[in-house]
Amino acid sequence: MLEIKDIHSYYGKSHVLEGVSLTVGEGELVTLLGRNGAGKTTTLKSIMGLVDTPAGSIELNGQSLLGQPPFRIARQGVALVPEHRGIFSILSVEENLQIAVRAGSRWQMADIYRWFPRLEERRRNRGNALSGGEQQMLAIARALLNDPRILLLDEPTEGLAPVIVDEIVKILKAIREEGLSVLLVEQNLRVCEAVADRHYILEQGQIVYTGSADDFRDDPGVRDRYLALSA
Numbered sequence: 001m002l003e004i005k006d007i008h009s010y011y012g013k014s015h016v017l018e019g020v021s022l023t024v025g026e027g028e029l030v031t032l033l034g035r036n037g038a039g040k041t042t043t044l045k046s047i048m049g050l051v052d053t054p055a056g057s058i059e060l061n062g063q064s065l066l067g068q069p070p071f072r073i074a075r076q077g078v079a080l081v082p083e084h085r086g087i088f089s090i091l092s093v094e095e096n097l098q099i100a101v102r103a104g105s106r107w108q109m110a111d112i113y114r115w116f117p118r119l120e121e122r123r124r125n126r127g128n129a130l131s132g133g134e135q136q137m138l139a140i141a142r143a144l145l146n147d148p149r150i151l152l153l154d155e156p157t158e159g160l161a162p163v164i165v166d167e168i169v170k171i172l173k174a175i176r177e178e179g180l181s182v183l184l185v186e187q188n189l190r191v192c193e194a195v196a197d198r199h200y201i202l203e204q205g206q207i208v209y210t211g212s213a214d215d216f217r218d219d220p221g222v223r224d225r226y227l228a229l230s231a
């Protein structure tokens, strides 16, 4: 499905990703962990064509994404939900969703309201009247309406109250059950362990660990070595 091999990414002269390789299989939910500044967001941006990635390869179902403009990458089935959510604050929830609806998409408004009853309750509220958790749900819902083949999520639970985090976990599990592939950047280990099939850890622009959910759970040393400061 998604196959990244040995990518190098830069901000100007600053060499941030130094040979990152990872894969996300069909229907797999994979997390990308690591301390602040490790390069997690940059990895998602590299997939989406938003940073300079002059070396390596990025393929979705065998088709190269590298070097294509972001709108083409989106059309090929990659959806990014960025950390700052990217919803329209002056539009209502319903309007935010309507402009993302695509004819022929696997998911339509009715599906979204079934998955996110809270968004249906709030459908006439403007984006800027929503809580952080509701904004996050709206951003995920908009991405789903685009009918992606893979969803890239950047810290969807950051700054949210525990009860809302639980709702996001439920949504992530539902997305996984639908068979959608997901690459999740997340600092909350409880969330990662609740939903993931596999984990990668990034450190200073390099992958330093990869393991199944079971391997990761059974090896607390990994956490101490690579994540202790941010967990």
Ligand SMILES: Nc1ncnc2c1ncn2[C@@H]1O[C@H](COP(=O)(O)OP(=O)(O)OP(=O)(O)O)[C@@H](O)[C@H]1O
Residues within 6 Å of the ligand: 011, 014, 016, 034, 035, 036, 037, 038, 039, 040, 041, 042, 043
């Ligand atoms: N627009 C930018 N211009 C220059 N350097 C940047 C830019 N964005 C990020 N960086 C640098 O790239 C490195 C990786 O940043 P990145 O945001 O990918 O890390 P991260 O693992 O997502 O961390 P965080 O959890 O803090 O978001 C950091 O050293 C950061 O300072």
